[in-house]
Every structure is written in C-alpha cells, then in structure tokens.
Amino acid sequence: MSEKAIKRENASEESAAMRPAVNVVEDATGITLYADLPGVPKEKLSIHVEGDNLILEGELEINSPPNTEAIHAEVDLSRYRRVFTLSRELDGDKVSAEFRHGMLKLRIPKAEHAKPRRIVVQTT
Amino acid sequence: MHYRGIFPRDLFSELERLQREFDGSPSIRGAAPGYPAMNVGTTPKSVEVYAFAPGMTPEEFDVQVENGVLTISGERKNIVPPEGATIHIGEHFSGRFRRVVSLPDDIEPNSTTASYRDGVLHVCVARREAAQSRRISVQ
Numbered sequence: 483m484s485e486k487a488i489k490r491e492n493a494s495e496e497s498a499a500m501r502p503a504v505n506v507v508e509d510a511t512g513i514t515l516y517a518d519l520p521g522v523p524k525e526k527l528s529i530h531v532e533g534d535n536l537i538l539e540g541e542l543e544i545n546s547p548p549n550t551e552a553i554h555a556e557v558d559l560s561r562y563r564r565v566f567t568l569s570r571e572l573d574g575d576k577v578s579a580e581f582r583h584g585m586l587k588l589r590i591p592k593a594e595h596a597k598p599r600r601i602v603v604q605t606t
Numbered sequence: 607m608h609y610r611g612i613f614p615r616d617l618f619s620e621l622e623r624l625q626r627e628f629d630g631s632p633s634i635r636g637a638a639p640g641y642p643a644m645n646v647g648t649t650p651k652s653v654e655v656y657a658f659a660p661g662m663t664p665e666e667f668d669v670q671v672e673n674g675v676l677t678i679s680g681e682r683k684n685i686v687p688p689e690g691a692t693i694h695i696g697e698h699f700s701g702r703f704r705r706v707v708s709l710p711d712d713i714e715p716n717s718t719t720a721s722y723r724d725g726v727l728h729v730c731v732a733r734r735e736a737a738q739s740r741r742i743s744v745q
Contacts, residue, residue, distance in 0.1 A: 507685070507693050518660045552647045553648060
C-alpha cells in the first residue's frame with residue numbers, strides 16, 4: 483500500500499484530508515510554525531486552538547476551466563488538516579499568523595513565566 | 607529531474623516505470639512523485655498544468671515549452687532559523703526543483719500563459735484550433 487493510501491486511511495475519521503508539510507522552529511521566546519498550504523485562499527484557511535490542540539485546516543480552491551478532464555493528479559483531495567498538541571508553556575491565546583502565497587507562518591509565544599531567565603550570580 | 611509521461615501515447619513507458627518500482631529497483635531519483643506536486647488536465651482548447659509550489663514569487667519560476675515538453679523549474683529557498691533556534695520538524699522541500707511534462711502533439715507553444723496564485727503555479731498551453739472537434743451541421 484502506498485504511503486498516500488495509508489495517510490488517507492488515518493484521516494478517514496472525518497472527511498479525508500491531506501497533511502500539510504511543516505517546519506517548526508523554537509527559540510527562546512516561542513515557536514514558529516511554517517505550513518505549506520498551496521491552493522488555499524486566505525478566506526478558506528482556519529486556525530484554531532481547542533484546549534491543548536492547535537488545529538490547522540484549509541480548503542483548496544483551484545479554478546480550472548469548467549470542461550477540464552483530469553489526466554494526472556498528485557493533489558487529489560480538496561482539503562488540508564493537521565493537529566498539533568501545544569505544551570503548557572505556550573500561550574495559545576497569543577498566536578499570530580501571516581499567510582502568503584500558500585505558506586502559513588504561525589508564531590506561538592511562550593507564556594511570560596516560561597521564558598528563560600538569566601539568573602545573575604551575586605558575589606558576597 | 608523527474609519525468610513521467612502522462613498522455614496516453616506514453617502508456618508503455620508508464621507501465622515500464624510501474625514494473626521497475628514493483629521489482630524493488632526504483633529510479634535513482636526516488637519513487638516519490640517529486641516536488642512540486644502537479645495536476646494536469648485538458649480541455650478541448652488547452653492543456654492545464656498546476657504546480658503546487660508555495661512560498662515563491664512569480665519571478666522565481668522558470669517556465670519553458672520546447673519540443674512539445676513543458677519544463678517548470680526554480681528554487682525554493684530554505685527558511686533560515688534565527689541563531690540559537692532549534693528545528694523540531696523540517697518537512698519542507700528546499701533547493702532547486704525541475705519537473706517536466708510531455709505535451710500532446712496539437713499544442714500551440716506560443717500562446718502559453720502562466721500565473722501564480724495562492725502558492726499554485728498555473729500554466730495554460732493552448733491547443734490548435736484544427737484539433738478541436740467541431741460539430742458539422744447537416745444541410
């Protein structure tokens with residue numbers, strides 16, 4: 483069975499969806515997530531936080547001419563979906579997003595108390 | 607470069623490719639379909655090619671039609687993380703890419719248009735008028 487077919491089975495809880503490729507980078511003040519969502523217009527993108535889960539969803543909108551006959555399709559589903567679990571030190575209320583040319587950039591800051599603090603060693 | 611025939615005349619090369627993959631000796635370029643993912647469709651008037659390549663600018667693509675072959679190439683730049691940052695997941699393709707589609711015989715290469723929207727490059731290659739079936743009215 484191809485990898486694609488397996489992925490599709492896993493996603494069958496709801497309607498089948500593609501898993502967007504992501505890059506996740508962490509620095510001292512938070513996490514930046516980049517997701518590939520080609521074909522999704524801004525108004526069809528949805529990002530929400532439910533409890534500990536960050537849910538990314540997007541619907542593709544490809545305006546092909548009405549009488550197009552598909553010959554070859556590597557992108558054969560019409561939506562993307564991927565869920566991430568946020569750890570406690572991340573502030574799900576302060577997520578900010580930019581979306582350009584099918585690429586999403588999400589910034590999830592760390593909660594103030596979780597940011598690294600440098601402890602100054604005092605000499606007596 | 608990834609080459610895969612998609613029009614019916616390439617049926618035999620496609621069978622050969624499937625056979626190779628089945629034999630457990632896939633192409634040295636890998637068995638994955640390659641980057642960017644592509645969809646191809648036809649209408650009586652055109653061949654429509656969609657390449658799913660997010661995060662680019664229109665100028666970064668090189669689209670060429672030559673000898674009945676459409677080539678889409680470019681480079682996707684890597685995201686440079688700030689110093690001291692940790693990369694937890696790195697699934698994005700980065701680097702140079704090139705994909706090739708063999709076109710049907712009846713195309714009009716000079717009337718090819720390309721546009722980039724929402725991270726999808728759409729190339730439309732017109733087909734010759736003569737090849738379009740026409741309804742003949744009976745007198």
